[in-house]
Amino acid sequence: MYSYATSLQATLRYGIPISLVQGLGLDFTYGLAICSCALQLWVGRFLISNGKANGGEIITALFVDGSTLVTMQGNIEFRNVYFNYLSRPEILILSGFYQNVPARKTVALVGRNDSRKSSIIPLMERFYDLTLGEEPTLLSLSIKDNIAYGRSAIFDQIEEVAKTIHAHDFITSLEMRYETQVGRTGLTLTEEQKIKISIARVVLSNPSILLLDEVTSGLDFEAEKVVQEALDVLMLGRSTIIIARPLSLILLYI
Incomplete structure (x- = not known):
């Protein structure tokens, strides 16, 4: 003590x-x-x-919006990066880290548990006070609102995105379909379904850079295979960094 x-x-x-x-x-x-x-x-x-x-x-x-970046190339470069957490300054997490991710390419970071590979993504996002784990973040809203969260999208766009990542079938099998309430943090859905809804949200936003941190962790083989099909669609034409423990996941992209 x-x-x-x-x-x-x-x-x-x-x-x-x-x-x-x-x-x-x-x-x-x-x-x-x-x-x-x-x-x-x-x-x-x-x-x-x-x-x-x-x-x-x-x-x-007073309410005029500033100019926004129309396009992004998607080039990512880490150049001689050193990093440690403020609470444990004596432990160096990254030491002289170099990594270049060309636009529209995929780079995978693989390592054992506690190898600090997931520290890369918070560095890119420029925040470190993470309060959530590797599970996707869903709000206590309907499936439709979760997919469209942060975006002005009509229902046809939401439905098209769900079809693209193979989520439409499971959504339409529910009683309330796209109006189904997911509950707090998605308690009414399976892990596979929560991940698919999160992927649909990302596809709708159409990002140039994609960060995947243990996306399929906790899924069984069959569920992982289904989610992987959705990820294949999501990663097309985007700069992607994958954080994963099993090497089998990375071999799919080699």
């Missing part, structure tokens, strides 16, 4: 200043946004007084 308590003290020492910095950073961000709005309204007052704009145009300018 003494050793465990001592280890927690080290984590606490790192956690307090980090929390302080995060809190100040959030306050600064919101403060800057509010000041920007105030400045825009202040300048807008003079534009309205001089007849160069009206009130509606000033308010509309």
Whole structure:
């Protein structure tokens, strides 16, 4: 118990200043946004007084979206990367890591349990405070809403995506079909069905870069085979990084 308590003290020492910095950073961000709005309204007052704009145009300018990246090449490169978790600085997770993933190619990272191979994906996503495991994340919504989550899609698009990744048959076999509520974290569905819905969501978003972390872990052979067919469709024409334990999964793409 003494050793465990001592280890927690080290984590606490790192956690307090980090929390302080995060809190100040959030306050600064919101403060800057509010000041920007105030400045825009202040300048807008003079534009309205001089007849160069009206009130509606000033308010509309507050909600104008920025430009978005239309296309992405999908090239990924790790160059001499060193990484360790703040709570355990004495343990180096990555040391001089190099890896290049050309656009529209697939690279697999294979290793035993606890080999830290899954640390690569959080590095790319630029966050490390992961609270979920390798299971797909589903919301307590309908199947249709889970597939379309984060996207403006009509039902025909959702249905077409489900057919593409071989999920349409199992969805239509349910009593409520696409309106079926999946329950909290997808409790009403099997692992295979949850993975397929997650894959359908990704296909609908049409990403240039695909990160797969132990996608078929926990599935039996038959379920893994069915999910693999959906993954084959998903990976076409995309830069892909696969994290997996069994080498048999990687051999499918060699």
